[in-house]
Amino acid sequence: MTVLALDFETANERRDSACAVGLAWIADGRVIRRESHLIRPPEMRFSPGNIRVHGILPANVADAPDFATAMAPYLGDLRRGLILAHNASFDIGVLRAGLVRAGLPVPDFSYLCTVQIARRVFPAPEGCGLGKVARRLGIRFEHHDAGEDAYACAEIALAAMREREAADVHALAAALGLPITRATGGPAVPRRAPGAISGRAMAAFPQTPAALRFAMRGSTGNRYDVSFEERPGGPQLRCTCTAGRFGVRCRHVKALEVGDITDLLSDNAADVLLLARMLGAKAHVAGAA
Ligand SMILES: [Zn+2]
Known part of the structure; x- marks a missing residue:
């Protein structure tokens, strides 16, 4: 099964304001592919607080593809695979909100949160923020760049697998007693025959x-x-x-x-x-x- 780490940056407080995405695929105990893209959010409203975090400005995304276009090549892997994300409820929320905003159906997604993994495998008084865990593990990356964050998230999962001698992410989740969350798609089943257009x-x-x-x-x-x-x-x-x-x-x-x-x-x-x-x-x- 495809396993990939996902990270979004957003333009403002809204979940449907993704302005960057990073993805990192893992297989055979290592990161095998990395992708990152800027995304033009539906509204060009960038909150100063968000800009402070990721440094992306409206001018940087003016010519970037919209959410649906940027994500289209990856929806297959995201839909069929297992998604890893650090504080996964945020990134899964952005994924779902972006699809809804684009007028696209939301498929079911399976995901696992690497904060939960880190809390069990690499606990520390300073906590399990992405930057802190990565520093403790010696993972070198540029924090708050979506592609780099996805890479760090993937490396945290890989480090936990090595630490617990788990053959893959599913075995790690089972060993840690972490259920893989299934976010069910929407909107709710239409009354019309499924797949029919009104x-x-x-x-x-x-x-x-x-x-x-x-x-x-x-x-x-x-x-x-x-x-x-x-x-x-x-x-x-x-x-x-x-x-x-x-x-x-x-x-x-x-x-x-x-x-x-x-x-x-x-x-x-x-x-x-x-x-x-x-x-x-x-x-x-x-x-x-
Ligand atoms: Zn067919």
Whole structure:
């Protein structure tokens, strides 16, 4: 299973104001990949207190991608993997709030907080803030840079695994008696058939569902085509894979519904965002009814 550390910086006190993200993947006892990006928040309102923490100014993010665009390449790993974060309720909250603000559906996320890990494995009177734990462990990093913070978070988990001789993060969590938290997605199950788009939601978007077609890579490398077909509850995505042909909302359809482009073969990532927004708008309308 993919395990990755996640860290956000925000422009102001709102959870949906992410202005930077850092990610660090771990496997085989080490950090194997790092990514960090600036994000243009929906409002260009930067609180002085937040700027003091991360040093990111409005001018730095004026040309950065918005939340949905910046996060699209990582939603697959975040959705299917185990997320590590230092004070995870904050970063998971930012992730969820950013998706909601972008009009995207919120998938379920599994996560583990490295503050909880550090308190059990590396306790100290000074506490278990990211900078303090990293200093105690000799992890060198630039605090409050999202990419560096995610890296430090990953290294704390790795140090705890070595300390407790745990084979992986799941074994570490079990040894420490720390449950892996499952944050369930939302909005609540719509009353309409799942995956169907309401007329009101469609009216808000320029493109008709019939124009949206996607090619997806299956687990064995096969190419499947996903497009809309008319159903009694409204247009619904149908996939040409085996499950899809039996009318099942297969994993290719589910990935597209949440804006996950990991297995997208067709060159239309922007259409995936549009689709996910249509479905998010539908769920919102249905949930408000
Ligand atoms: Zn499929």
